[in-house]
Amino acid sequence: MKLLSIVVPCYNEQEVLPMFYDKITEVMGQMMEKHSELTYEVIFINDGSKDATLQGLRKYAAMDERIRYISFTRNFGKEAGMFAGLEAAKGDYVVVMDADLQHPPEFLPQMYEYVSSGEYDCATTRRVSREGESKIRSWFARKFYSIMNKISQTEIVDGAQDYRFMTRQMVDSILSMREYNRFSKGIFSWVGYRVKYIEYKNVERAAGTTAWSFWGLFKYSIEGIVAFSTAPLAIASLLGVISCLIAFIMAIVIIVQKLTVGIAEPGYPTIVCLILLIGGIQLFTIGILGQYLAKTYMECKRRPVYLVQETEEDVRKNLPEQ
């Protein structure tokens, strides 16, 4: 028998949860009919939802033994949710997907074919359109990918998503990366393996609202850059070298000027401008250093990525014996 673990991070998903449950049960039912060797488990991660997500999960776990869940003590973020799910997954294959049906379960059979045939270690979807997303957001997203790929050795594919169907071997590799600051787009790519990209058009969220604000995404992209590239540190040194060069050239110009034609004006505005410019560059580069220092600081504290409040076992313990 082959077990497929489906990992689903959920944050305030009470509206889509029933839709997701029905859909996944239907799709997996069909898949198991076709592949008799296949069984599955669904692991929901309740990431500190403030709505009735947890109540819904308790209900499903009580009535369906294939449903498992992990409930966090507070909101730890989607990265922590995925990590917890991967740690809990027992499957020979593991798939990570969103609860809002933006990662259509209809792709699962196709992904299973690609990975189980042994041709690929991972199958994932890649959006080729960003329909239903604001123009500015798409523009920033595209810029992020192009900058990221210039400055980082780890390739981050534009439009690739966190909808990943993986072998146990790949999951174990991902789990061996114990970093606290988890940027999974980078992690998925860093581990390597043979990846099949399935292209599709963007699907809008089935219900509920996205938890990502523009500012949140911006901070996330900075985190991605800091986590997978040290180029900003090199840029900081480069700025220092450039300003030294400019200062050197200016010194020569001034000396030559003094010796030949003489200097008429006192040069006060030039000095103010230069002080401001150099001060600005210094603060900017110290800021870059600070970003890395902050990450190093968080990393060396070795805090757990997430904390668990309850799991499906707590619900099943209290069920009457049948």
Ligand code: UDP
């Ligand atoms: N999510 C989560 N923790 C968070 C934010 C989001 O577990 O702090 C989950 C959310 O429930 C969903 C997935 O991550 O299943 C993707 O979130 P969302 O749909 O809000 O993001 P988008 O699709 O807009 O990128």
Ligand code: MG
């Ligand atoms: Mg979504």
